[in-house]
Amino acid sequence: MSSHSHLYGTCFIMFLLLSKLAFAQLSSNHYANTCPKALSTIKSIVHNAVVKEHRMGASLLRLHFHDCFVNGCDASVLLDDTSSFTGEKSASANANSIRGFEVIDSVKSEVESLCPGVVSCADILAVAARDSVVAFGGPSWTVQLGRRDSTTASSSAVNTNIPSPLMDLNDLISNFAKKGLSAKEMVALSGAHTIGQARCLLFRQRIYNETNIDSEFATSLKSNCPSSGGDDNLSSLDATSPVLFDNGYFRDLVNNKGVFHSDQQLFNGGSTDSQVTTYSTNIGTFYADFANAMVKMGNLSPLTGTDGQIRTNCRKIN
DSSP states (O other): OHHHHHHHHHHHHHHHHHHHHHHHTSBTTTTTTTOTTHHHHHHHHHHHHHHHOTHHHHHHHHHHHHHHTTTSSSSGGGOOOOSSOOOSTTSTTTTTTOOOHHHHHHHHHHHHHHSTTTSOHHHHHHHHHHHHHHHTTOOOOOOOBOOBBOSOOOHHHHHHHSOOTTOOHHHHHHHHHTTTOOHHHHHHHHGGGGSOEEEHHHHHHHHHHOSSSOHHHHHHHHTTSOSSSOTTOEEESSSSOTTSOSSHHHHHHHTTOOSSHHHHHTSSSSTTHHHHHHHHHOHHHHHHHHHHHHHHHHTSSOBOTTSSBOOSBTTBOO
């Protein structure tokens, strides 16, 4: 009996040690010695890109999200198609939609000249997302670093993992739960829609057919989104303060001014209504929850140690 207890105790200690090791694989000071100017370099390039084009901040934030939700935060979203695989860029959830690749290329080129073969594309995406939020006046957080880059990508994995703007609340909760993210974290992360723009194609059904939408707001969106044609016409996801990372998105939802069907689902008589109301009146709570959720999302299945590689060019494997 005692030997069994001793064996159980040893196994439990090993489990704890392995758990600690898993968490220890990413650290905030990963490049402190190997590339001390990495973070300041990323911040500078991202800031300049956002000043040049405000929309770019939202695009870079979205790139990190679309990367992490498909096989983990491994920069697979950046890979161009090859003869051996069809990458994520051409998947229906990404095609004519995700952007910002040139900014990531610029960052990578600069850090490669400073520290060749050290800083991963996956980490660049994570830091660029944080710096984009800060550039819009939003919260900051400590980015955990040490991710490595994938050597493959999967177009089919995109369409089964990226949530659709047509989803109902239960489907959204389920989609995020598959990534270990709670309904609360899902709502907080949805607050990223306080910046960025949406294509007419993705919200046409909402403004012409749904009833839980402010009528004047729907009319204003129709002016740039006809019932047919104009699929790529853009409208701000947060009409009140589109270039500020604030809680305007949640105030919009309380007033039935969500652009996407999936947006308004967060405030539509369901389980997340109270959280949306809280965020709409308390920006500090939203900021704190968003920052914590971003750290957790950034830790989704990273490649570490000797897994993957540090790509020299983010668009292709070495």
